Amino acid sequence: MKLAFYFNDARCTGCYACVVACKDWHDIPPGPVFFRRVVVTEQGHYPRVAVRFVSTACHHCDKPLCISACPAGAISKRAQDGIVVVDSELCLGRESCGGACLVACPSDAPQFGAEPNARMQKCDLCCDRWAEGKKPICVEACPMRALDAGDQDTLESSYGRVKGGGQS
Known part of the structure; x- marks a missing residue:
C-alpha cells in the first residue's frame, strides 16, 4: 500500500x-x-x-530526491506505506549541509525554521x-x-x- x-x-x-x-x-x-x-x-x-x-x-515521491541528497541519511521512505519521513536527531541542520534536501526537492517540501542550524521538518501525511x-x-x-x-x-x-x- x-x-x-x-x-x-x-x-x-x-x-x-x-x-x-x-x-x-x-x-x-x-x-x-x-x-x-x-x-x-x-x-x-x-x-x-x-x-x-x-x-x-510533500509528494512522498516514488523515488525521493531528498533521500539521496541528505548527507546524514536522516530521510527515509517507510516500506509499509510509502511515507517519506525525517529523523530530526540525525539531521545535521541547514547550515551544516546547506539544505541539500531542500535544494534537491522539486516541491520545496523540506522546511527549516529561522533559528540557527534549524533541522529539517516536513509533512509526514x-x-x-x-x-x-x-x-x-x-x-x-x-x-x-x-x-x-x-x-x-x-x-x-x-x-x-x-x-x-x-x-x-
Missing part, C-alpha cells in the same frame, strides 16, 4: 483552512515553516482573469492520525473537500490517474 494525497483544484477556494489546521495540529509556531502551502496563480488578462489555488505538501484510523488534518479541515488522502490505488480508482512532473 502506498498512501498519497489527492487534490482537486476546481474545488479549492484558497481559504487556507488546510494550512492553518496543519500548523495548529503539528504545533508549528508562526514563521517560515509550512508543511502545507497554498500556491496562488493568476491566469489570463483583463477582463478575463482567473485565480487558481493549489494546495501542496499525519502518521499519528493514520495510526488512529484518521485522515490527515488538512483533509479533514478542507470545507470544500478539495483534498483527500488514502491508498494511491484507491484514490486513482475514485478520481482517475493524475499525472505530474518530476519524481512524484
Whole structure:
C-alpha cells in the first residue's frame, strides 16, 4: 500500500483552512515553516482573469530526491506505506549541509525554521492520525473537500490517474 494525497483544484477556494489546521495540529509556531502551502496563480488578462489555488505538501515521491541528497541519511521512505519521513536527531541542520534536501526537492517540501542550524521538518501525511484510523488534518479541515488522502490505488480508482512532473 502506498498512501498519497489527492487534490482537486476546481474545488479549492484558497481559504487556507488546510494550512492553518496543519500548523495548529503539528504545533508549528508562526514563521517560515509550512508543511502545507497554498500556491496562488493568476491566469489570463483583463477582463478575463482567473485565480487558481493549489494546495501542496510533500509528494512522498516514488523515488525521493531528498533521500539521496541528505548527507546524514536522516530521510527515509517507510516500506509499509510509502511515507517519506525525517529523523530530526540525525539531521545535521541547514547550515551544516546547506539544505541539500531542500535544494534537491522539486516541491520545496523540506522546511527549516529561522533559528540557527534549524533541522529539517516536513509533512509526514499525519502518521499519528493514520495510526488512529484518521485522515490527515488538512483533509479533514478542507470545507470544500478539495483534498483527500488514502491508498494511491484507491484514490486513482475514485478520481482517475493524475499525472505530474518530476519524481512524484
